[in-house]
Amino acid sequence: MNCTEAQRLLHAYIDNELDVAHTLEVERHLETCAVCLENYQEYQALRDAMRDDALYFTAPAKLQKSVQAALRERSRTPLLARATSWRGPGVAAAACLIAVALAVLLTGLWRTTSTVPPGGAGAGIQQQVFNNHMRSLMADHLVDIRSSNPDVIKPWFKGKLDYSPYIYNLAPAGYSLVGGRLDYLDNRAVAAIVYKYQGHIVNFFLWPSQQNSAPITISSAQGYHLANWEEEKMNCWAISDLKQSELQRFATLQRDWS
Known part of the structure; x- marks a missing residue:
């Protein structure tokens, strides 16, 4: 390059x-x-x-109330009166003032009500997991190898990764194996194992970790749930739009499988 x-x-x-x-x-x-x-x-x-x-400014409560009151008052003004008022010489100045006030108000509202994917700037792996899951759904690149047989998928990763991912057949519990693909997380190539449960896609990422084990933790963002745990010196992440209890069960099955 x-x-x-x-x-x-x-x-x-x-x-x-x-x-x-x-x-x-x-x-x-x-x-x-x-x-x-x-x-x-x-x-x-x-x-x-x-x-x-420091780049964000939250509108003071007094200003927000003032703008909202002005908008409510304007909504009560008869249509004919509003149409006539636009002919006045101060229209441009008034319009600019309202636009500025609305911009400040909306900036404050966005700052306090917008939904941010997990982690923001402080939890990069969580953000990457969320992004990679969404990208796999939107880019029509869910799997590189499609199979419901772990013995077919596992050898496919040989030579593509510096570790061997474990892949379990969870179909008896309702989580059918779809396939696997290469992905990129934590500044390295990782395995993504894809399952499906009642029409919902579960992306399961795993790569080597220094820790032998860590308990399952659940977080959520924009209608998706994420599960993170460590086992057998593997860092494990699962993400789906499943109910939290169903993703928790998936993570528990992966962790406790023998």
Whole structure:
């Protein structure tokens, strides 16, 4: 990969939007090219700065109430009176004032009510898991190898990963095996094992960890639930739009399978 190609892919790389092959190519280039690495660090610093709370202004409660009262009053004004008022010389100034007030108000409301995918800037793996799950659903790239047989899927990863993922047949419990694919998390290639439960897709990611085990923790974002645990020195993440109890059961089955 040359510098021109790397520069073209940098923004997608920072946003975790590249496939595994392109991600690895960009990373290898950044290891050897100081110029592109400096550009990457500048983009990352700008991205982090834009997330700083100092860039946001929350509208004071008094201003929010004032704007809302003005809007309610305006909604009660007869249509004919409103149409006539637009002919006045102060229309432009009044319109600008209302637009500014609404912008400030909406900024405050967005700041306090918007739903953020898990982790935000402080939990990168959680965010990556969420992004990779959504990308697999929208990009029609759910699996690289489609099979319901673990003995078919597991050998496919040989030579593509530096570890061997464990793959269980959970069909007796209702979680049918769909297949597997290569994905990219935590700055490395990882295995993604795909299951389906009553029409709902479950993405199960696992890669080596330093810890031998850790309990299951559940989080949620935008209608999806995420389960994270560690077992057999593997870092495990599962994500789906299943009910929390159903994803919890999936994680427990994976952890306790023997």
